[in-house]
Amino acid sequence: MPTAQSALAHAAQSLSFVSESPLLDAEILLCLALDKDRSHLRAWPNKKLLPEQNSHFEALLQKRLSGMPIAYITGNREFWSRDFEVNRDVLIPRPDTELLIELALQRIPERQPYRLIDLGTGSGIIAITLAAERPDSEVIATDFSTNALTIARRNAQRHIVRNIQFLQSDWFEAVNDSALFNLVVSNPPYIADNDPHLTEGDVRFEPMCALIADNHGLSDIERIANAARRHLLPQGHLLVEHGYDQQDQVQAIFSQLNYRNIVTYLDLSGQPRVTYGQWRP
Numbered sequence: 001m002p003t004a005q006s007a008l009a010h011a012a013q014s015l016s017f018v019s020e021s022p023l024l025d026a027e028i029l030l031c032l033a034l035d036k037d038r039s040h041l042r043a044w045p046n047k048k049l050l051p052e053q054n055s056h057f058e059a060l061l062q063k064r065l066s067g068m069p070i071a072y073i074t075g076n077r078e079f080w081s082r083d084f085e086v087n088r089d090v091l092i093p094r095p096d097t098e099l100l101i102e103l104a105l106q107r108i109p110e111r112q113p114y115r116l117i118d119l120g121t122g123s124g125i126i127a128i129t130l131a132a133e134r135p136d137s138e139v140i141a142t143d144f145s146t147n148a149l150t151i152a153r154r155n156a157q158r159h160i161v162r163n164i165q166f167l168q169s170d171w172f173e174a175v176n177d178s179a180l181f182n183l184v185v186s187n188p189p190y191i192a193d194n195d196p197h198l199t200e201g202d203v204r205f206e207p208m209c210a211l212i213a214d215n216h217g218l219s220d221i222e223r224i225a226n227a228a229r230r231h232l233l234p235q236g237h238l239l240v241e242h243g244y245d246q247q248d249q250v251q252a253i254f255s256q257l258n259y260r261n262i263v264t265y266l267d268l269s270g271q272p273r274v275t276y277g278q279w280r281p
Contacts, residue, residue, distance in 0.1 A: 001054055004030065005045040011061050018065055025070055026061075032074055033057035069202040079125045082132070084155050089147035090123040091210050092202055096267040097187055099274050100241050101129050103265060104185050107237050108134045116183035117142065117231070119171050119224055122210060124152030126185060131156075131164040140179075142169040145209070171220070172227040180236075184228040187241040188220040189213040217242075218249055225257050225277070232279040239276050247272035 002010070008026045015022035027038055033056040034040065034049075049057065063073050071077040071092045077084055079093035080101055086092055108114050108130065114137040118127035127141035141164060143149050149166050156164055167174055191211045197203060203211060213220040221240055228238050238259065242250050247264045254262045259277030267273035 001048045001051060003046045003048050004034075004041050007049060007054070007057060008041070011057070014061065015064060018067060025064055028070055028074060029060040029064060030057055033060055067201075068205055071202075072205060080129045082129065082159055084123050084125055084128075085151055085158065086123050087151060088205060089145060089207060090151050091187075091206050093123065093125045096269075096273055097126065097241060099265060099267050100126060100185060100187060100239060101133075103239055103274055103276065104130055104183060105133055107183060108137060110134065111136055113138070114183070115181045115233075116140075116185060117175070117179075117181050119184065119186040120144075120188050120210070120220075121152050121166070122148050122187075124155045124166075126187060127164055128152070128156050128159055128161050130185075131161045132159055135163055137163060139164040140167060140175070140181075141165070142167045142171065142175065144168065144170045145207075148210075171223055172231060175231065177230075179231055180233045181231055182233055183237045183239070184224070184232060185239045186224050188224060190217045190221060190242045190246060192217040216249075217246065218253065221246075221250055222253055225253055225259070229257060229279060229281075234279065234281055236279045237276065238279065239274055241274050242272075244269075244271035244273065247275065250275045 008030060011026035012023040015025050019025045027041060031038055033053050060073055069092055071086050072088055075085060077086050077093045080098055084093060116137060117140040119142050121127050121141035121143045124141055127139050131139040146168060149168060153166055169175055189211050190213055193212050251262050254277040260280045261278040264272045264275045
């Protein structure tokens with residue numbers, strides 16, 4: 001049987017063809033197979049793997065070599081310093097979406113009542129993070145997928161977040177007509193169906209319904225911005241994540257719908273990623 005060190009070396013070499021971080025991926029998979037943390041690998045590099053451990057590791061390695069994202073293999077991904085359960089029913093959390101959290105928290109007062117809704121919550125990373133960071137807020141999280149909502153509810157339980165309500169809804173459709181919010185936030189589908197990136201990397205394994213939108217990726221953003229006007233309080237805020245090349249189109253949508261103070265913010269890579277608008281009826 002191989003040692004931990006030799007197993008890692010072999011796996012990292014194999015993964016170099018499919019991963020930008022082959023050694024890290026190999027360490028994560030070996031830790032999963034051994035049910036140990038990475039410090040164990042450092043402390044016991046020459047410890048031989050048991051046959052069942054080696055078989056488990058090889059099975060995990062084959063999944064990664066097929067292109068399956070690490071997050072779907074481990075069933076977890078970190079976001080805003082919290083660990084979230086994920087599977088193929090939900091998108092994999094990405095660092096760029098933390099910009100949405102930053103911008104939302106700037107607008108949500110601490111220790112004051114506040115109503116916000118996260119549309120298309122998926123695994124719940126946005127709604128749960130905001131609910132946890134602002135426990136005096138009332139948060140509603142919607143998704144049309146019952147499977148996604150199951151994951152989101154488990155993540156809320158994991159982080160002991162109770163100021164949140166989950167609702168099966170296609171955007172605002174199942175939301176009470178009289179419900180009003182200080183903030184509407186969403187990371188909706190915004191990729192066009194002919195985008196070549198859909199055949200590359202992690203997105204090949206993610207739910208297409210959470211990625212693709214009609215009208216060059218803009219149809220869901222249009223629906224959200226239009227419907228949000230009926231549910232935003234005066235001076236309320238709308239924050240929407242979008243593609244790096246959609247700034248002008250999203251700003252135009254917001255402007256045509258009479259939002260004010262429209263601003264687009266840049267992500268960690270310096271790309272336009274989130275557009276803000278304020279509702280002034």
